Amino acid sequence: MLIQLSDIQRLYRSDEVETTALHDIHLSIDRGEFVAIMGPSGCGKSTLLNILATIDRPSGGVYRFGDRDLGRLPESELAIFRRTHLGYIFQSFNLIDELTIEENVELALIYRKLPRAERRIRVAAAMDRVGIGHRARHYPSQLSGGQQQRAAIARAIVGEPDLILADEPTGNLDTENGAQVMDILQTLNDEGATIVMVTHSPSHADLAKRRVDMLDGQIVISVRNAI
Amino acid sequence: MPNPRLPETDLPNTRLPHSRLPNAGLLAHGVLTFCRMLSRHRLYAALNIVGLGLGIAVFVVLSLVVRFEYGFDRRLPNAALIDRLDEIWTLPGEGRTHSMFSTFAAYDPLRADFPQIAAATRIDDNRCAVDDGRGQPATMSVSFVDPAFFDVFALPMRDGDARDALAAPDRVAISESTARRLFGTVDARGRQVGITNDDRRTLYTVSAVFRDVPPDMTVRPDILAVFPQDMKDRTLAFRHWGSSSGATWLRFRAAADARAVDAGLPDFVHRRMADPEVKPGWFNMTLSPLLDTHFGDLHNFGGESGSDRRVIDALGLVGLLALVAAVINYVNLATARAGLRAREVALRKVLGATRPQLVAQFLAESVVLLVPCAVLGVALAELALPFVNAMGGWAVAIDYAWLLPRMALVVLLVGVAAGLYPALVLSGYRPAAVLAASRAPSGGRMGQRLRNVLVVAQFGFAIAFAICTLVVNAQAAFLRTADRGFRQDHLFLVSLETSDRMQGRQQAVMDAMRAVPGVDAVTLSDRQPRSNNQSNSDFRRTDRPSVDPMLTIEKIGRNYRQAYGVTLVAGRWFDAAHGQDVAPTAQIDDNKPTTTSIVINERAVQALDFPDAASALGQVLTERQARFVIIGVVRDVRFMSARAPVTPQLYLRTDAVIPFSVVAVRADGVAPDAMMRRLQAAWRTIAPDMPFVGEAADGRLANYYRPDQQRGRLFTLGAGVAIVIACLGLYGLSSFSAARRVHEIGIRKTLGASTRDVLGLLVGQFLRPVLLANLIAWPVAWMAMRGWLAGFDQRIALSPSAFVVVSVAAAALSLLTILGQTVRVARAEPAKALRHE
Ligand SMILES: Nc1ncnc2c1ncn2[C@@H]1O[C@H](COP(=O)(O)OP(=O)(O)OP(=O)(O)O)[C@@H](O)[C@H]1O
Ligand SMILES: [Mg+2]
16 A cells, blocks of 8 residues: 555635635555546645645645655655655646756756756656657746646656656647647556546546546545456 | 735726726726735835835935035135145155144234235134133133134124224134123123133133034134234244244135245245244145145144045945945835736736836836835934934034935935836736736846846945944054053143243152152153154264164153153163263253263164164264263154154153153052042142143043044944845845745745755855855955055054954845745745745
8 A cells, every 4th residue: 555545634724714625535545556536626636636745734634655654754754755756747837937848857856866967868858758858948938838738747757756646737738648648647657656647537537547536525436447 | 924925906806998997097096006015015115115214314314424524614705715824844754744733933924925815814722711700710712813813714793893803902702602601691792701821811801702613614713812912922833933833824815816825835935934943945835725624634734633535435435325225125126026016017908008007107106105215214314313423523414405305306216216127027018928927027037137236236335344344443443452652541641831931840840740649650751642742853873874864852751661651672761870861951962972871762773774672772873963872772652643653763861851841640540530630739739820731641642543433433333234224135135036936946845855955045045146245345345444554554454354254244144134034935835835826
């Protein structure tokens, strides 16, 4: 068991209004799984991913990764966890405007303290893999939405992480490019990476090994796809 | 801490057809959004207002100071046509001395020879006992002048006629405050005043009351009386060309006349100077325009109270730079913040605002925000002025008629400068680009770089200034405690110069003082702290006759070494047991082959070209027939300012009468005031008919280091403000850019950056300009201070410690400034940070 969420809750409190983004989430994910999360807008998918990414802390419950209880780790340990195990493809790309695409991708390796030459090679490979190698020296604002999305994917996979979290990675892509991204994710999954992907596309969800449906902050269904 | 989020514009809810929205309405709407933004960004607004207010305050205060200093004497009628007669002495072996005092003997021949002189007066300031005809006398400054005084200095009258105010020898003119002090009223005309000068009390009638002379005048009399005849008879300066006891002022009808007289002076001196003691070439005269004296006198003899123009200019520059620095901050912050409003602008454009409308909105906002800054600045200036006046010895006040139009100009200029960039840049953005971008534009790489350059410039200035301040203060402190070669504490000086009649009673006075309880040693000499009375002569080395420097001769009495506490560096001190140690008279007759022992100072060792003090011992000097044997060498004694070099001199010991001498009393363990009273009481037993003129040596010497101390304090204030402004700027900028980078930091953390990584990144980025500023500041400060210190004969070494201290402090301070912001941002939860937009 790679990931085990028990009783995870997430409340947002702001000016007397309390929103419950997640209720009592129980979810176990094995190493090498490919999970697709579906559900209507606002049901808490991104929140769940943020918690899996440890960039948000649950209001209650336990998040175990391998044999560690991540909720008990100090912030500095979490940073190390993220830099070694995690690749995150954001819903809104989150590329840094002041850095070129190449530099944005490289950022994922900087904190691992890899030698520069190796970083170069890996960055080039990752960008080629998603097909934006020719845009390496451009700034994010000079790219189309789809290109930005692929840059964000390159950044997530360049570190060859164990766990890839993808928040609607195909949301801005046409069918062909979307299929290409799914192809990449499947290959990564075949190579051993565990993937959790949010998607609105049932056909893409069908490509995953398991499908989890959410509604109002709760998991309503979790089915394994027949392969 | 207000949430630094983008203001959410409420424009989309507006239902009005925006293309037809009236201009005024749009502007009002803009101001409304702006005020909401202000209240949301309270810190930003406070920073902006306080920073600029501080800059304005410094600018106002210092420009008032500069105006005061540059305005000296300019209010006096005909100021440009008034000149002072100065003397230039070029004694062999010594530099040129420009003296603002001149011999009074030149007065009559001068007026006879130069009809261009419209009016002339000599001024001799004296401390006299003044009484109102009945009560106790008080010591006041009485200026003895010639009857034409008011014809030269047309001081405004309150009561009386300037033309005949000094027409008779029994008349005095007094200032309003003197009248109030003496009589309790300004209606003093016709009243009687007793003035006791040189043992004689004379009764005068007040003929005129003149308005108090403002502090920005060089000549500021309290009481004016015409030279009494007996004073003219008695005072050497009226007869001898080699003596002076005051200044001579001339008024001309036209500037050309002054130039003509100035050109004729060398010839005049050659023709008229009749003093066998003054050799040709030693002495000359020149005119100094009144309007030049305030800044020009500092390096003239007697002009220590003048102002150093470089210091005043430096202060003016500091004021200007403080304003510029604050304006830079303001523009910087406004520009940086403007980026955050890009979405608002884009939306307004989508809704139909035109570019001119937007430009007008930004400019109006900017100017409106400046008004509280200006008000705060002037209020701070009002608060600071009393302190600044006390510090610098000024009497500066805010002249609102002068200030307000200038302030309005500053507000308008700064407002437009601060508003223009955001106005043009923001209104120029294409809305689609702004709305499509994931984040607010930052003014681009150029803007970023410019902001960094400005931070570097500001810190460079602040650091250089702080280093200079440390050096100036260190030198001032050093001067206060510097080794003057004698002990100035617990040393009292009792003058015998005032009257020739005291000469016969010298020994009696000394005996009386010696008997005072608490007195350790009493001596007599003709040189003293802060007085340039000196007689010089050429002395020739017998072994090397080509060496014949001019040495100053100081005649001293018994116990000089104990009283002054001078340090012997080689040989021995005078000893009555050695026959030739004590000269029979103070004046050695150089026509007779006598042999006398002398002690010389270290500069004389150099001047006489001895390799060291020890090798001077036993050597013989000659002055014509007279022979002098060097028995000892003392450490240089510095009676004058640390700026002036110590002259090479010799000491001559005698028990005979020493003309123009002063009694020095060393008394440890008694409070100075009490000691002074005891000395005065002792004086009365010997010379009840003579005024007692006593002073503590350290008080007298304080005049030498006080101006530098004042300057040091002022510089400290200026440097403090410069640093505060620089830090405010850095704070604003760092909080802005930290806020702007919250999102980026969220991404970095998701990618595995730890809080420490992020902290390092941010701190490094903010501190780099500060460190760079050091590189610029060091050479600038070093050059400036090397130049300034070179003006002192006695000075501290320019050590790197001041540089290191300031740089470390600046780095620490800026770190502290940015740390709060940075830590907060670096520790933010990434998920929250990523939503931040
Ligand atoms: N910082 C926040 N403060 C308050 N409420 C929040 C905050 N973040 C999210 N929410 C609320 O939590 C709920 C879940 O949000 P989340 O972003 O996880 O939805 P989502 O399933 O990813 O939707 P979408 O498909 O539109 O991306 C929503 O109702 C949202 O309004
Ligand atoms: Mg979402």
